[in-house]
Amino acid sequence: MGRVTERRRVLRIRGAAVAHRADTLVAEEPLEIRLNGRPLAITMRTPGDDFALATGFLVSEGVLAAAGEVANVVYCAGATADGSNTYNVVDVTLAPGVPVPDITLERNVYTTSSCGLCGKASLDAVRTATRLPVDPAGGPRLTPGALAALPERLRERQAVFDRTGGLHAAALFDADGTLLDVREDVGRHNAVDKLVGRALREGRLPLADQVLMVSGRASFELAQKAVMAGIPVLAAVSAPSSLAVDLARESGLTLVGFLRGDSMNVYAGEDRIALASVPAD
Numbered sequence: 001m002g003r004v005t006e007r008r009r010v011l012r013i014r015g016a017a018v019a020h021r022a023d024t025l026v027a028e029e030p031l032e033i034r035l036n037g038r039p040l041a042i043t044m045r046t047p048g049d050d051f052a053l054a055t056g057f058l059v060s061e062g063v064l065a066a067a068g069e070v071a072n073v074v075y076c077a078g079a080t081a082d083g084s085n086t087y088n089v090v091d092v093t094l095a096p097g098v099p100v101p102d103i104t105l106e107r108n109v110y111t112t113s114s115c116g117l118c119g120k121a122s123l124d125a126v127r128t129a130t131r132l133p134v135d136p137a138g139g140p141r142l143t144p145g146a147l148a149a150l151p152e153r154l155r156e157r158q159a160v161f162d163r164t165g166g167l168h169a170a171a172l173f174d175a176d177g178t179l180l181d182v183r184e185d186v187g188r189h190n191a192v193d194k195l196v197g198r199a200l201r202e203g204r205l206p207l208a209d210q211v212l213m214v215s216g217r218a219s220f221e222l223a224q225k226a227v228m229a230g231i232p233v234l235a236a237v238s239a240p241s242s243l244a245v246d247l248a249r250e251s252g253l254t255l256v257g258f259l260r261g262d263s264m265n266v267y268a269g270e271d272r273i274a275l276a277s278v279p280a281d
């Protein structure tokens with residue numbers, strides 16, 4: 001399999017000090033995801049947890065919702081002209097009886113912000129496809145203090161980021177702030193798919209009592225992935241998009257942005273935030 005990091009020679013300039021040196025970079029390679037032997041999607045990712053990435057992606061597409069719906073996941077050999085295995089092609093075989101989406105026509109993909117769907121169409125697509133809906137009245141209740149501790153706990157577990165400075169991270173926490181799982185990837189959406197895919201394969205979906213924390217902004221695609229996995233709370237260190245907020249409010253997702261120190265904005269689902277009092281509008 002491909003390595004998570006690679007070394008490259010660079011010219012380093014630090015004021016008057018100039019020298020050539022080796023630098024550690026995050027690896028980035030394409031992954032083709034196949035479904036029952038047919039090409040479905042290609043994503044640029046950091047190698048590792050590829051089976052989780054593929055199955056997590058299929059959760060976000062509404063294809064999978066339980067471990068028993070997967071018959072097999074394998075790397076495909078013969079991906080190059082000489083027949084060698086690049087470990088960049090993964091084939092997911094569905095269990096008998098699991099509906100196979102129509103991939104012979106142009107697919108109605110809504111997992112990226114460049115998909116061509118917008119506004120109401122995107123919200124309708126998620127509402128229609130989700131098999132693990134968020135319970136607006138369920139999920140954990142979190143204090144601001146518990147939320148404030150999450151970014152640092154995530155940062156402490158970003159081992160590859162420490163070496164490269166070039167990775168996004170996503171983590172799952174329980175209501176007490178205990179870190180349950182963390183994944184890193186060059187793509188923030190891939191990091192979330194790896195978390196969700198691992199949970200699927202371990203029979204833990206829906207993640208109805210957990211918090212998803214991401215190291216960057218809260219885009220529509222990340223809110224969508226949270227909803228599709230039944231995650232009730234999404235927290236981000238940066239800003240959400242307007243469509244992410246719309247989806248959160250419509251689906252019952254608690255969405256927290258600009259989570260830095262003891263400061264944060266709650267854009268949706270504020271009933272899950274345990275406050276002594278809330279000022280009137």
